[in-house]
Amino acid sequence: MFSYFSMNPSRQNYAKRFTMDGICIKPTEFGKVNLDEVIAMMTASLKENLAYFNQQFDGSADFIVRKFQITGTDAALLTLEGLVNKQVIVQGIMNPILHATILEQDPVKKFEYIRDNTLATVDQAEVDTYDAAIQKLMNGFALIAIDGCIRMMAFSVQGFSFRGISEPQNEMTQRGSREGFVEPFLINMSMIRRRMHTPKLKFEIFTVGKESKTNICVCYLRDTVSPEVLSRVKKRIKDLQLNTVLAAGYVSPQIVRKHSHFIFSGVGLSERPDTVCGKINEGRVAIIIDGTPNVLIVPHLFIENFQSFDDYAFRPFYATFTRWLKFFAFFLAVFLPGFYVSATTFHPELLPEELMLKIAQAEATTPFPVMLEAIVIHFLYEIMREAGLRVPQPLSNAVSIVGALVIGETAVSSGLVGAPTLMVIALTATASYVTPTLYGPVTIMRFIFIVVGGTLGFWGLALCLMVMLVNICAEMVYQIPFSAPLSPFKLHSMRDVLVRASWKILSKNIEMVQNMPGSEIKNPDQKGKQV
Structure with missing residues (x-):
């Protein structure tokens, strides 16, 4: 978008013929245009951009704008109070910018110089739409806008307070880890990554909620998950029609079969990183929701309600008991x-x-x-x-x-x-x-x-x-029988159902959830071995 308008001055003038009304940009009588490309586009005027943000936040006490100059060019720093680390902003961003020797006079050249030289080592991103900029602000980023440039720089300077990592209250174990998930989803992602040292572990982030704009992360292992299950999970997350997402309970009923009156849940819930890692290693998908320490796991079968992490920490005879x-x-x-x-x-x-x-x-x-x-x-x-x-x-x-x-x-x-x-x-x-x-x-x-x-x-x-x-027995969870492997019965699967076999037996063939008896998933490319 930047190259399109910057390389076509006539198009810049054409874009200026659009008038702002609330959060929409209305076309004038000059004909039909592609509103998807123009509606959220920033302008090159710092004054107009700041006016848009002030209109959106409507004098909110936590919206902070600090104006300054970069070698004679007007600029502004935009943050949300309480979500950023002020010390990092001052020492890592503002001091290098204000003390830098920038000979370029063109605002775009200044933008690129700061990006590539002055703050090259800082975690940064570029935004050129209002929606993306506001989303960055909500996630604890600081924005720098330069007059004459239709892009903004977003810097990762999160500094909000959150609960420290502690032992999960609802899944306490005798011999397992004492770490439990916390509310920020980025920390939860790192706790899973720290236990799964493989590039096959993949995270995908979605935004759900018309008002809350909550980040939801889908976590899985590329070589073990069923593409069919994964695509269904992604589709149901994208189809969520919610105004706000404040807890896992907002999402869990809507990512299983719609209009289901089943008394049991086909979605698992865990506060333990080690439990989640074990589940995704069997082909399941973990769903991390920002703001809650509970991670959703799908598909979730009936027998999993009787399994706990301690079952695999004790010897088989006691775990079976x-x-x-x-x-x-x-x-x-x-x-x-x-x-x-x-x-x-x-x-x-x-x-x-x-x-x-x-x-x-x-x-x-x-x-x-x-x-x-x-x-x-x-x-x-x-x-x-x-x-x-x-x-x-x-x-x-x-x-x-x-x-x-x-x-x-x-x-x-x-x-x-x-x-x-x-x-x-x-x-x-x-x-x-x-x-x-x-x-x-x-x-x-x-x-x-x-x-x-x-x-x-x-x-x-x-x-x-x-x-x-x-x-x-009749319920299906992502095309897998909820009662599997008890019904349909599979003798080989009883090694971790009615009994807990030794690790020598369990480690021979890890049975993927999509290979459960009665599964309707057809995936010839699946690498999980059918046992």
Whole structure:
């Protein structure tokens, strides 16, 4: 664009016949023009350029403009307060420019001299459109505009404050790294790059959000990812119609199948760089969102909810034991309350006689049926859990103690609820935390099984279980079965599903996610070995 107008003076005059109105540039009566090329074009007048920026920011307190001269030519420095490092600007940019001996008189020549000589070692970029310049400002760059030049120099001088790298709170491990992702996406990119020393690791950055202009980075390994999966991920990111993107939850529902009412999520979430590196090594795509420490991973399969980083840090026999413990805790958290309500209401003969007598004795003093007791206790537990999450950290322990001891003990001693029902709900609530990524779906399914078990008995539980299994097996995530490799079943894949085999076995052939049984991805160029 610069060469087109600078080399054609007549076109410069023609471009000046456009009048600015808000953020648009309207053509006059001189005929039709290509607005895509002209609408965001900067002018050679420093005064007009600064007027545009002042109009866009409308007197915002953090928009700073500093005017100065470069050997007699007017220039200006544009920054956003709080996003830049002032010391770097003064020592690394302004001092070299103001003390440089520039003999050139043409503004364009001065621009090129500063770019190629005075500030050649500074991280810089050129912008020639208003949109690109504003985006650079929002990302913590400093802009230098020179009168008579229709380009600006953008310098990377970010200096905003952010939370330091610390251990992730939701994915704590015993033997793994203590580093977790932070909010700036560039730092998260560097944490992944530091663990993957290969040029095959690639990052692509997109901008999403009409107002927030949030940076979203797609991360993958070129030789392992499926081009079909990658193209679908990119397309869905580009098609996002959002005004703002402030968290991973804004994006995750829209990068899986649209209009899906599936209770489970086909998008994984991680705060650990080592976990993300392991996932992309299996052909998955990581999505890093600026402003959040949570990285999205697609495609995400059901079995991955039962895998953790510690599974690969301990010896196989103990890792296999913990894997089965997670399976058991999942089914316990989902089915135990419904089974208890169904057995005590419709099928007491299934319980041992002494146990049934004790339960009947405890429930005889309560005024509510077992199903209503279970629902009420469950609601109270969720209320106390939400209160513990929202109150300040010093008060969360007090809320938990008051809820668990005072309210629970008082409710049992006063005869409002039975002790067996309270114990069952407490046990299932504890089991829910063994698979934290499934806490939401497990909570919803637990309520459903309680209601179905209390109204239809075991027949209702069996029907509800069948519907859940069919729903899991029928779901596809980026053309890969969500239930793979359990359904369709693949014996070879069980080495890291039902058991955790030794590293000698796991390292022989890394099974790519696109090669899972039942996958509909057709990619003859894929280098991931089909095992």
